[in-house]
Amino acid sequence: MTSLCEWIDMKIRDDDINYFDYDEFSNFEKVGEGAFGIVNKADWKSCGIKIALKIIEYNSVNQDNMNRFLKELRNLRKVNFHPNINRFLGITKEPITNNYIMVLQYANRGNLREYLKNNFKSLNWDDKIRMASEITCGLKCLHSRKIIHRDLHAKNILVDNNNLMIADLGLSKHLTGEITSNSIAWGMLEYIEPQCYVVDNYVRDKRSDIYSLGILLWEITSGYPPFPSISRATLCYRIANGYRESPMNDTPLEYVELYQKCWDNDPDLRPNAEEVYDTLKRFSKDNSTVDIKINIYSDETNSNSSNILNNENNLQSRSYLTIDDNINELNLAQFTSQISTPSMISSSISEYEKGLRDDLEEIIQNYLKRNKIGWIKTFDFNKVLERYESRSKEIFNYLINNPTLQYYELMLGVFYNRGFGVNKSINIAFEWYMRSSQQNDFNGYYEIILYLQVKKAWLKPSQIKVNTINLFIFENLDK
Secondary structure (H helix, E strand, O other), rough: OOOOHHHHHHHOOOOOOOOHHHHEEEEEEEEEEOOOOOEEEEEEOOOOOEEEEOOOHHHOOOOOHHHHHHHHHHHHOOOOOOOOEEEEEEEOOOOOOOOEEEEEEEEOEEEHHHHHHHHHEEEEEEHHHHHHHHHHHHHHHHOOOOEEOOOOOOOEEEEOOOEEEEEEEHOEEEOOOOOEEEOOOOHHHHHOHHHHHHOOEEEOHHHOOOHHHHHHHHHHHOOOOOOOOOOOOHHHHHOOOOOOOOOOOOOOOOOHHHHHHHHHOHHHHHHHHHHHHHHHHHHHHOOHHHHEEEEEOOOHHHHHHHHHHHOHHHHHHHOOHHHHHHHHHHHHEEEEEEEOOOOOOOOOOHHHHHHHHHHHHHHHHHHHHHHHOOOOOOOOOHHHHHHHHOOOOHHHHHHHHOOOOOHHHHHHHHHHHOOOOOHHHHHHHHHHHHHHHHHHHHHHHHHHHHHHHHHHHHHHHOOOOOHHHHHHHHHHHOO
């Protein structure tokens, strides 16, 4: 294979790459550090603009990283024309070390993670849809040139003025090659599709980028990173089992449906980049779409909720239960001895809603009763649910639209687990049980242990192909 230096020298001689004297730049300032080099910003004296200089330190990297740097140069040249991809301007050489340096477009507002942290409160829905469209437009260009990014996350999206650009193509791969989930570092776990955690040597493709795009579209609506307080080992397990972030208050319904399609567990059901882009462009042209919202909070709590969700300090201080941190201390006897049955909070509502509330409260009290007396008695909780089957959808909708109700997360888990008023999904039920446990509800802990016991009864490491991380997670459930 042609070496990095040979390839660059050839392209400079052929005028395929612009070469600039190092003396043209001044006022160097370090702004970042990547897997195989440092990024500085500098003044371009003759042009009167700031640029970014991406340095590769030959003496501190292996051949694999050199190849990645070369690959990034090649890929950047293919998409250098696009406004939503960080522009490659040319090459310079540091005179003392003789290291080549990439000259790149400088993003004056940092990366998307920093931008959201500093500017989220000032963004409206037009801004958010524009930002989502720009990222998707850049990804659409990459895919049209048969380039898979493979490491798409908020720190690899740069913001120049208000324009978003995809950056860091060092992990990207041309479709003619084959990259597996185990071949190099995966990237940021929060943005990696479930298949990488459950299938050995899983080959990522365009659909892998679409999954990451879905997480980014959600992050634009929240202003903070996904899963901020969940341990990495637990996060792998939960993502593999269908765990995703919930929609934020006042998110357009069609927007929610779009990013949920992007992060679908089944890669075949994810849209392609062009379909996502076309949908977002339709949003931007049809302002009425923005008025269709998901209201997951009541009017009484709406203002307080939005303040909490937009306050990163509060988010980081939340206490989250994670399986790997607490599994050693949990057992069924402990749960059943600590389950309490306080009555639900009443409010002034219509007779119809009062009827639904009363039905729901009776279901909850019977569920709690089941947890206290167990399965050895004649009491059958399933018989209770059967009595309300004809109104199950109404009861489910009443519950999901009243998130301030006591046992809200727990009962959503129960209903999903049994398919009461909603399509049955054990994985979604597990997600809601985890959220219940985060509220220190011992009923949530109880259901988690039951879930894991069932899992371990039929799923053994020797029966499935899993990678090293999955084996580590699974084996530690027994400890």
